[in-house]
Amino acid sequence: MKMLVGSNLERVLAAGHFAVTAEVGPPRGPDPGDVKKKARILRGVADAYNVTDNQTAVVRMSSIAASKILLQEGLEPVMQMVCRDRNRIALQSDLLGASALGLRNVLCLSGDHQSAGAGGKLKGHPGAKNVYDIDSIQLIAVVKGLRDQAMQEGGDSISPAAPFFIGAAWTPLGPPEKFRTIRLAKKINAGANFIQTQAVYDIKRFAEAVRRAEDMGLTDRAAILPGIIVPRSAGMLRYMNASVPGVEVPDEIIQRMKDASDPQEEGIKIALELIVAVKSLSGIKGVHLQAIEAEGLLPDLIKAAGLLPRPHVY
Amino acid sequence: MIFAEWKPLDELIDKLEPHKKVLLAGCATCVAECAAGGEKETETLAPLLRMALKKKGHSIEIVTATIERQCEWEFVEELAEKVAGVDAIMSIACGIGVQALAERFDPVPVYPGVNTSALTIREEAGIWAARCAACGDCVLGETFGYCPIARCAKSLLNGPCGGTRKNGKCEVNEDVDCVWSLIVERAERRGRLESLSILRKPKDWSNSRHGGPKRVIREDLRQ
Numbered sequence: 001m002k003m004l005v006g007s008n009l010e011r012v013l014a015a016g017h018f019a020v021t022a023e024v025g026p027p028r029g030p031d032p033g034d035v036k037k038k039a040r041i042l043r044g045v046a047d048a049y050n051v052t053d054n055q056t057a058v059v060r061m062s063s064i065a066a067s068k069i070l071l072q073e074g075l076e077p078v079m080q081m082v083c084r085d086r087n088r089i090a091l092q093s094d095l096l097g098a099s100a101l102g103l104r105n106v107l108c109l110s111g112d113h114q115s116a117g118a119g120g121k122l123k124g125h126p127g128a129k130n131v132y133d134i135d136s137i138q139l140i141a142v143v144k145g146l147r148d149q150a151m152q153e154g155g156d157s158i159s160p161a162a163p164f165f166i167g168a169a170w171t172p173l174g175p176p177e178k179f180r181t182i183r184l185a186k187k188i189n190a191g192a193n194f195i196q197t198q199a200v201y202d203i204k205r206f207a208e209a210v211r212r213a214e215d216m217g218l219t220d221r222a223a224i225l226p227g228i229i230v231p232r233s234a235g236m237l238r239y240m241n242a243s244v245p246g247v248e249v250p251d252e253i254i255q256r257m258k259d260a261s262d263p264q265e266e267g268i269k270i271a272l273e274l275i276v277a278v279k280s281l282s283g284i285k286g287v288h289l290q291a292i293e294a295e296g297l298l299p300d301l302i303k304a305a306g307l308l309p310r311p312h313v314y
Numbered sequence: 315m316i317f318a319e320w321k322p323l324d325e326l327i328d329k330l331e332p333h334k335k336v337l338l339a340g341c342a343t344c345v346a347e348c349a350a351g352g353e354k355e356t357e358t359l360a361p362l363l364r365m366a367l368k369k370k371g372h373s374i375e376i377v378t379a380t381i382e383r384q385c386e387w388e389f390v391e392e393l394a395e396k397v398a399g400v401d402a403i404m405s406i407a408c409g410i411g412v413q414a415l416a417e418r419f420d421p422v423p424v425y426p427g428v429n430t431s432a433l434t435i436r437e438e439a440g441i442w443a444a445r446c447a448a449c450g451d452c453v454l455g456e457t458f459g460y461c462p463i464a465r466c467a468k469s470l471l472n473g474p475c476g477g478t479r480k481n482g483k484c485e486v487n488e489d490v491d492c493v494w495s496l497i498v499e500r501a502e503r504r505g506r507l508e509s510l511s512i513l514r515k516p517k518d519w520s521n522s523r524h525g526g527p528k529r530v531i532r533e534d535l536r537q
Contacts, residue, residue: 066417084468088516110475113467113486134516137472141513171476174496182511183473190513191459196474245477296366 004147004193005163007104011313012196013223018279019286020307021078021196021225022046023299025055028064035066038295039073045299046075047310048105050196050288053080057114058124064094070103078167079103082111087133088142088153092120092183095146099162107167107196108139119243136182137190140168144191153216168192172200172209172222174246181212188222195222196288198238199229202248203277211285219283226278230291231267234258262267268301275305315435316344316408317442318351318428320359327366328403329425333374333402338363338427339393339415340380341407348442350428351406353380359406359427384411390418397422433464443490451519456514458500463517465493471514474498 001012012019022042029036029228042049049070054064060066067077078128079098081091095106118126134142134153142153143164150161168187172180200206206226215217231237234257241249253270260266271289278284285309291297302308319498320326330336338360345404346352367374381397384407397419405412406427426482433446447464456463463469466478467486474494477485479506484494501507505511519525 109361110468110470113477115467115486132469133519135468135470135472137513138516142516169476174474174476175478175482175492176495177472178502178509179494179498179510181505186472186511186513217368245479250365 001274005104007048007165007166007232009040009078009105009194009314010158010165011241012047012311015313017286017311017313019048019223019225019288019308020046021048021050021191021288021309022052022154022291022295022302023052023290024066024070024075024077024295025052025293026061026063028058028060030061035061035069036073036283038076039070042298043073043075043283043294044173044310045302045308046289047286048076048078050078050080050107053082053109053111054085055080055112056119056124057084057112057116057126057128058122063079064101065105067098067103071102075155076105077103078105078107080107081139082109083132083134083139084114084130084135087131089092091134091139092142092146095143095164096158098145105167106143106192107169107191108136108143109169110136136168137186140166140190146309148191152225158227165193167194167196168222169198170195171198171246172213173205173248174198177209181209181218182217184213185216185218188218192222194285195224197224197227198246199240199244199290200226200274200278201231201253202235203274204252205248209283210281214283219285223285225286226281226284227288227297228271228274228278228288229293230271230289230297231257231263232277232292232294233263233267268297268304271301272304275301275307315347315433316410317348317432317434317444318345318406318408318430319348320350320355320406320428321426323362323366326363326425326427327370330363330367330374330376330404331370331372331404334349335375335377335400335402337393337396337400337401338376338378338401339384339405339407339411340378341384341405341411342380343383343385345407345411346380347436348434349360351408351411352438356380356406363404384414387414387418390414393419396530426511439492446521449517449519450525451518453514453517456509456512457497458504460493460497460500462497465491471492471517475511480508 051067052062067079070077114128147164237249240247340356381390381469403424404427408430412426432444434442444464449463478492
């Protein structure tokens with residue numbers, strides 16, 4: 001099979017392995033040691049590591065810099081890129097820079113609105129001006145243009161082309177649900193090669209959404225990696241169910257966390273069951289794992305899921 | 315209509331403190347419709363300002379006048395007589411009116427009494443909501459009559475972000491509809507959901523503020 005860019009993530013998927021990606025949130029400060037610490041914890045447990053781009057609109061070390069630090073530490077990054085803070089000029093400039101630094105995976109996102117400010121836990125910058133010159137789907141097309149046509153959005157050529165394995169997000173259970181499959185199709189038509197989803201807890205409804213995507217032929221055209229967030233407490237699940245759009249948590253899972261004598265252990269058990277459940281679905285090519293501010297939980301979880309060691313594909 | 319709201323009283327007082335006699339100027343068009351700068355609001359704000367200034371120990375005289383439109387020179391002219399006797403003007407028209415007075419009555423300082431913030435419709439009594447962003451490249455023909463530029467917090471052109479709440483409201487404000495939910499609903503009702511699967515290309519923003527300050531010359535209207 002002809003490789004688009006030959007990133008580790010692309011090679012693992014192309015070889016037919018069940019892929020594992022994990023999330024690494026950059027620090028709210030300039031210390032590269034914070035990124036390296038997370039890198040040391042997570043080295044070898046995933047095929048690629050998502051580096052978030054000022055998630056929840058809180059200023060953090062740039063995704064591009066933290067991605068490069070991961071790369072130096074021997075971990076392959078997925079540089080996340082949101083449309084909130086940069087216009088098409090800055091986005092493309094950073095894409096060229098990222099390519100020059102050896103970053104080969106990019107995840108294109110709209111980005112949390114600046115009013116999010118970490119859900120009110122931090123001050124953030126709610127008075128900031130947002131950009132949204134282009135949207136996430138247009139960004140996918142821009143990245144594809146830089147890769148396949150060696151062409152900038154405005155029509156100017158570049159040399160050489162900038163090779164990126166292109167990712168996008170999918171919120172399958174977000175309203176209007178019927179449109180979510182159409183929106184997924186738009187992302188894949190625009191050039192998305194892999195899809196990481198909003199956190200999945202309701203397997204039944206997720207499976208129905210994947211079936212709809214499969215019926216449209218989408219699961220053959222892009223690798224879908226369901227997002228799994230390790231639950232930490234019943235309160236966290238209740239909050240996500242009520243307040244994080246697109247996240248649906250069945251009552252019985254919340255009840256299990258509530259009844260658990262050791263919520264952390266129960267959370268890992270639930271995450272494990274979710275991994276097993278999505279792995280059995282047709283059309284699913286991997287998982288995207290997050291343990292928010294508790295990355296240390298991931299190695300044991302991935303091991304328990306039978307997903308270690310990660311394959312070496314050349 | 316152009317929507318505006320009163321600035322905080324403290325901010326207005328700060329501006330007026332150095333003056334002796336001030337004209338509070340209203341406008342009977344958009345800002346009257348949004349109950350911020352019409353004759354009624356002018357006559358309500360004036361005594362509030364007088365009281366607040368008096369409380370701070372200032373003896374500043376405030377006179378009032380409301381004209382039909384502060385954005386048209388022939389109406390602006392009606393203020394000339396009153397302006398002759400004051401050393402400052404506070405306009406509670408939109409930013410266009412404020413600038414017209416500043417230009418016509420230079421060097422008398424003109425202060426804005428309101429913040430102009432949106433192009434709105436009055437949905438019902440006491441509720442105004444954005445409808446247009448004057449983006450210069452109208453997409454309403456493709457979005458079933460709902461504007462995603464003015465009404466989506468991220469001005470998305472290809473459908474809703476992941477932030478639509480369960481009840482179809484926007485993640486940014488629970489009182490605001492996700493406009494893409496409305497677009498999808500209307501498309502579906504008309505049996506045209508498929509039309510939303512077309513990829514919308516990056517927008518040309520150059521016919522809005524982003525292309526530089528707007529100035530239009532229509533030769534056919536110039537004698």
